[in-house]
Amino acid sequence: xxxxxxxxxxxxxxxxxxxxxxxxxxxxxxxxxxxxxxxxxxxxxxxxxxxxxxxxxxxxxxxxxxxxxxxxxxxxxxxxxxxxxxxxxxxxxxxxxxxxxxxxxxxxxxxxxxxxxxxxxxxxxxxxxxxxxxxxxxxxxxxxxxxxxxxxxxxxxxxxxxxxxxxxxxxxxxxxxxxxxxxxxxxxxxxxxxxxxxxxxxxxxxxxxxxxxxxxxxxxxxxxxxxxxxxx
Amino acid sequence: xxxxxxxxxxxxxxxxxxxxxxxxxxxxxxxxxxxxxxxxxxxxxxxxxxxxxxxxxxxxxxxxxxxxxxxxxxxxxxxxxxxxxxxxxxxxxxxxxxxxxxxxxxxxxxxxxxxxxxxxxxxxxxxxxxxxxxxxxxxxxxxxxxxxxxxxxxxxxx
Numbered sequence: 001x002x003x004x005x006x007x008x009x010x011x012x013x014x015x016x017x018x019x020x021x022x023x024x025x026x027x028x029x030x031x032x033x034x035x036x037x038x039x040x041x042x043x044x045x046x047x048x049x050x051x052x053x054x055x056x057x058x059x060x061x062x063x064x065x066x067x068x069x070x071x072x073x074x075x076x077x078x079x080x081x082x083x084x085x086x087x088x089x090x091x092x093x094x095x096x097x098x099x100x101x102x103x104x105x106x107x108x109x110x111x112x113x114x115x116x117x118x119x120x121x122x123x124x125x126x127x128x129x130x131x132x133x134x135x136x137x138x139x140x141x142x143x144x145x146x147x148x149x150x151x152x153x154x155x156x157x158x159x160x161x162x163x164x165x166x167x168x169x170x171x172x173x174x175x176x177x178x179x180x181x182x183x184x185x186x187x188x189x190x191x192x193x194x195x196x197x198x199x200x201x202x203x204x205x206x207x208x209x210x211x212x213x214x215x216x217x218x219x220x221x222x223x224x225x226x227x228x229x230x231x232x
Numbered sequence: 233x234x235x236x237x238x239x240x241x242x243x244x245x246x247x248x249x250x251x252x253x254x255x256x257x258x259x260x261x262x263x264x265x266x267x268x269x270x271x272x273x274x275x276x277x278x279x280x281x282x283x284x285x286x287x288x289x290x291x292x293x294x295x296x297x298x299x300x301x302x303x304x305x306x307x308x309x310x311x312x313x314x315x316x317x318x319x320x321x322x323x324x325x326x327x328x329x330x331x332x333x334x335x336x337x338x339x340x341x342x343x344x345x346x347x348x349x350x351x352x353x354x355x356x357x358x359x360x361x362x363x364x365x366x367x368x369x370x371x372x373x374x375x376x377x378x379x380x381x382x383x384x385x386x387x388x389x390x
Contacts, residue, residue: 060375
């Protein structure tokens with residue numbers, strides 16, 4: 001009886017741990033629902049590059065300031081797949097040449113964004129407006145004369161320069177950003193059912209770049225998917 | 233000589249440029265309030281141009297008519313309602329039913345009509361709305377300092 005309870009407790013703990021570490025987002029109904037789709041054997045991949053606006057709406061952090069976000073849906077079909085994020089590579093070609101980018105970890109992205117936010121706010125100006133309404137009961141002067149009071153109003157503004165805490169720049173912010181990025185990242189490991197999630201690739205240049213996503217896993221054919229420009 | 237001076241100036245500009253980043257202006261804390269002030273002396277509020285008063289700047293002296301006491305200031309506001317807090321993040325419940333019960337990390341927070349705007353410390357929270365006999369809807373939200381999260385529960389599947 002005690003052994004049964006212990007096993008049940010261990011199973012419950014494992015379920016809680018599994019639920020807590022679940023990564024990714026809900027996959028769309030099929031690979032055809034993504035902007036680009038490719039099939040290789042029983043495996044189907046659906047891919048979409050998020051526009052800056054979509055990234056802003058999907059994340060609390062300003063991920064679009066340094067990263068290209070790709071949504072990937074994996075439909076393993078029969079037999080399943082051993083999914084590795086490092087099997088995806090983003091190939092970019094611009095006027096300065098070609099780039100090969102590997103996905104960045106949530107820890108790296110969060111650290112970079114926190115640092116950028118800190119730097120961005122180092123010289124910012126903070127404005128603190130103030131307004132107040134009061135009532136004066138009047139005053140009496142040194143000669144005993146009474147002067148009437150009345151409603152008093154005041155407005156003011158305080159200005160602070162430098163040494164302020166810019167948005168999303170604290171260690172708690174970094175941890176929160178990391179949690180969100182990890183929660184929404186493409187899951188890894190053995191997959192038998194459709195899964196989806198995001199990959200974060202660093203922006204190599206500010207110039208216009210054409211991207212292609214490459215998937216190359218051991219024992220599988222290489223899949224190359226050209227990504228159309230994201231809508232502004 | 234001129235060329236050397238030009239080079240020195242160029243060097244100074246190059247060193248200064250990183251610290252001359254264009255600043256952004258943030259509207260931070262806005263406060264409004266009402267208050268009561270009581271004068272107990274030793275100086276008196278000044279009526280501009282008409283009333284001689286006693287200045288704590290020059291003890292024992294009366295300043296002449298028209299003199300503006302540098303220590304006189306508008307009444308302060310002992311009660312202030314903070315509309316914006318710089319070390320928290322803002323959460324807007326966009327489309328929640330007014331009477332829906334709001335739970336944050338499993339704890340009851342109030343009803344939606346009173347919680348259209350929430351201020352939370354940075355972190356990840358489980359937000360849940362319970363409305364009548366409807367299936368509760370849950371959403372994980374990520375709050376960052378100084379940022380606003382717009383929550384649309386209609387987009388969440390129960």
